[in-house]
Amino acid sequence: MKKESRLYWRRLDNSAKIFPIQAGKKYSTVFRFSAVLKEEIDPESLKQAVILALRKYKSFRVRMKQGVFWNYFEHNPKEPIIEEEKDYPCKYIDYKRNNNYLFKVTYFDQKINIDIFHSLTDGNNGNLFFREIIYSYIELTHPKEFEDELRTTRKVEYTTEDGYMQNYDKQAKSNNSSKKAYVLKGDKINLGAVSAIHEIIDTNELKAICKLNDCTVTQYLTAVLIYSIYEENYKKNNGEKPIKVCIPVNLKKYFPNSKTISNFFTYITLEAEMKKDNLNTFEKILEFVKKDFKKRLTEEEIIKTMSGNVKLGNNPFIKVVPLFLKKALVRLSYIEIRKYTTITFSNVGRIGIIGKYKPYIESFLMLIAPEPVEKIKCSSCTFEDKMVFTFTSILNDNKIEKRFYEFLTGQGIKVEIESNGVLDDVISTKN
Amino acid sequence: MMLYPQKINARKTNFIIKMAILISFAVGVGLVLINQFTTPDIKWAGYCNAGIVYVWITVLYALNKNVNIASHLFIQMVALSALCVYFDIRLGFQAWSINLAIPMIVIVINVTMMILSIASYKNYMRYAFFQLLIVLASLVPIFLVYEHLVNDKTLSIVASGISGFNLLMSLIFHFKDIKEEVIRKFHI
Numbered sequence A: 001m002k003k004e005s006r007l008y009w010r011r012l013d014n015s016a017k018i019f020p021i022q023a024g025k026k027y028s029t030v031f032r033f034s035a036v037l038k039e040e041i042d043p044e045s046l047k048q049a050v051i052l053a054l055r056k057y058k059s060f061r062v063r064m065k066q067g068v069f070w071n072y073f074e075h076n077p078k079e080p081i082i083e084e085e086k087d088y089p090c091k092y093i094d095y096k097r098n099n100n101y102l103f104k105v106t107y108f109d110q111k112i113n114i115d116i117f118h119s120l121t122d123g124n125n126g127n128l129f130f131r132e133i134i135y136s137y138i139e140l141t142h143p144k145e146f147e148d149e150l151r152t153t154r155k156v157e158y159t160t161e162d163g164y165m166q167n168y169d170k171q172a173k174s175n176n177s178s179k180k181a182y183v184l185k186g187d188k189i190n191l192g193a194v195s196a197i198h199e200i201i202d203t204n205e206l207k208a209i210c211k212l213n214d215c216t217v218t219q220y221l222t223a224v225l226i227y228s229i230y231e232e233n234y235k236k237n238n239g240e241k242p243i244k245v246c247i248p249v250n251l252k253k254y255f256p257n258s259k260t261i262s263n264f265f266t267y268i269t270l271e272a273e274m275k276k277d278n279l280n281t282f283e284k285i286l287e288f289v290k291k292d293f294k295k296r297l298t299e300e301e302i303i304k305t306m307s308g309n310v311k312l313g314n315n316p317f318i319k320v321v322p323l324f325l326k327k328a329l330v331r332l333s334y335i336e337i338r339k340y341t342t343i344t345f346s347n348v349g350r351i352g353i354i355g356k357y358k359p360y361i362e363s364f365l366m367l368i369a370p371e372p373v374e375k376i377k378c379s380s381c382t383f384e385d386k387m388v389f390t391f392t393s394i395l396n397d398n399k400i401e402k403r404f405y406e407f408l409t410g411q412g413i414k415v416e417i418e419s420n421g422v423l424d425d426v427i428s429t430k431n
Numbered sequence B: 001m002m003l004y005p006q007k008i009n010a011r012k013t014n015f016i017i018k019m020a021i022l023i024s025f026a027v028g029v030g031l032v033l034i035n036q037f038t039t040p041d042i043k044w045a046g047y048c049n050a051g052i053v054y055v056w057i058t059v060l061y062a063l064n065k066n067v068n069i070a071s072h073l074f075i076q077m078v079a080l081s082a083l084c085v086y087f088d089i090r091l092g093f094q095a096w097s098i099n100l101a102i103p104m105i106v107i108v109i110n111v112t113m114m115i116l117s118i119a120s121y122k123n124y125m126r127y128a129f130f131q132l133l134i135v136l137a138s139l140v141p142i143f144l145v146y147e148h149l150v151n152d153k154t155l156s157i158v159a160s161g162i163s164g165f166n167l168l169m170s171l172i173f174h175f176k177d178i179k180e181e182v183i184r185k186f187h188i
Helices: A019-024 A044-056 A123-141 A147-151 A165-167 A201-211 A219-234 A282-296 A298-313 A323-338 A355-360 A399-410 B010-038 B043-065 B069-090 B096-119 B127-137 B140-146 B155-184
Strands: A009-011 A029-039 A060-065 A071-075 A082-084 A101-108 A110-116 A193-200 A243-250 A265-272 A343-350 A360-369 A376-383 A387-392 A415-419
Touching: A009 A376, A019 A323, A029 A123, A044 A082, A044 A101, A044 A123, A082 A343, A101 A123, A110 A123, A123 A147, A123 A355, A123 A360, A165 A298, A193 A201, A193 A323, A193 A360, A193 A399, A201 A387, A219 A243, A219 A265, A219 A343, A219 A399, A265 A282, A265 A298, A265 B127, A323 B155, A343 A360, A360 A376, A360 A387, A387 A399, A399 A415, B010 B043, B010 B096, B043 B096, B069 B096, B069 B127, B096 B127, B096 B140, B096 B155, B127 B155, B140 B155
Parallel strands: A082 A101, A243 A343, A343 A376
Antiparallel strands: A009 A071, A029 A110, A029 A360, A060 A071, A101 A110, A193 A387, A193 A415, A243 A265, A376 A387
């Protein structure tokens, strides 16, 4: 009992506070990283690898506890559970069935997954922990090749500080748009199923096209995404409201001194007024995306968005509302809050892997949990010369995904498809 | 190499559910006709169709809302049975609760569970524990027969038969899930 009462604890960061308040089976706020290796996964070695990674990243060895006003993290003395993948990706993590851990490691065939509850960390920091698991796993399953690495310790350097509180601007005024977004129309998939469709894109060909169009990869793919939504959902349902694309931004790029392992991201929201601005061709949409990125992706704008959100969490009136009341209020208003975004597209960029470990890895995947309002979420990551663009969806048709694929292949870019087969019988077009 | 465990295709599931609803509708109409031609004085087909409607409301709710309906079903089963016995006692105990109501509740709940475990085959794990509790609670009618507390044994025997069939089907198709769930719930 004495040991329990002295357990380490820490506050949730400013972004993390909202997630446990609104999370549930419908809003899991979970994201997933997967690594496809070149050999079948050994569960025992994987468990050992997770335990080793947890020794380095102690900030992940926590459970969520309820305070009077806010939730908090507390050291979790239990062992993590490693299971074979059975459920759909990014489902709500039931802590009680997961030894209270806020992440869940599963495996299937040659693939290792980590589902992470967003309260714990963001995509970029979650990826650091995941890579550590992968490194340890490869070392444990190939002890001869990694004799030196097993004897020494890879250094990891991080803090658990609240990057938002350290860096926000008290004077900055919020720049959030008050306009509601176009919400994707269509029936939802039954049985709580989640469709995952991965479009594996040749990065060299994609970069060449982007160079031709004088834009970045994220800008180009965002434009293709808006165009696909416009053609397959917006036009058919006679949409009126703007298509708003939320793009998370890694704040460490703007505050390079931050070593936090907690959430440290903000977002920009592109607002495409399809009718008002006559955005009816891909070329017009791409021009709009380039301009809007330029306008919104400035340090000043980024800090404004971040500071606006910090101020909300710091509001003394909000702070003193008891947690149970906060939960009730947030859950009641959450559907309305979510109506300000049509879709989210998160590009975590290149997954940097130490050269010696690369031959053991086939590819990386990233997935984000869709929600009742944002029925499709998109994410992408790049490993070697392949970018995997993923659609996770609860919408019972895959027309947007198909249009996206057809558009890219129509531009001469090589794209392969892998899916979990929920929406289509075609599970793989790979050879 | 497969990236994901195989899941039921959403379109196939929709087709299965639509077919099952159509079959239920045909069964309902059939029951009304049989009732009309055999025992027109006793309107038993109405009770059966009410049961069918209840089953589908529950199943469709569970599928659309993605809730663990098995736990709700178990609670409904216990609460409804208790309520019927209470009313029966208050009305002078004519034993209709144990002769008719409880066996009918057991039948309806077990049929609902069977449909759910077929339609939600890949997610059965989350139903497993409550499925076992439902089967356990479904032993009540056969216990009442054994103790000679019921006058008309037919419905109680049918209810226990359906419950036994439900358990058998679950063990055949979901033995691994049930075993894992029992180990998880009862580990010391």
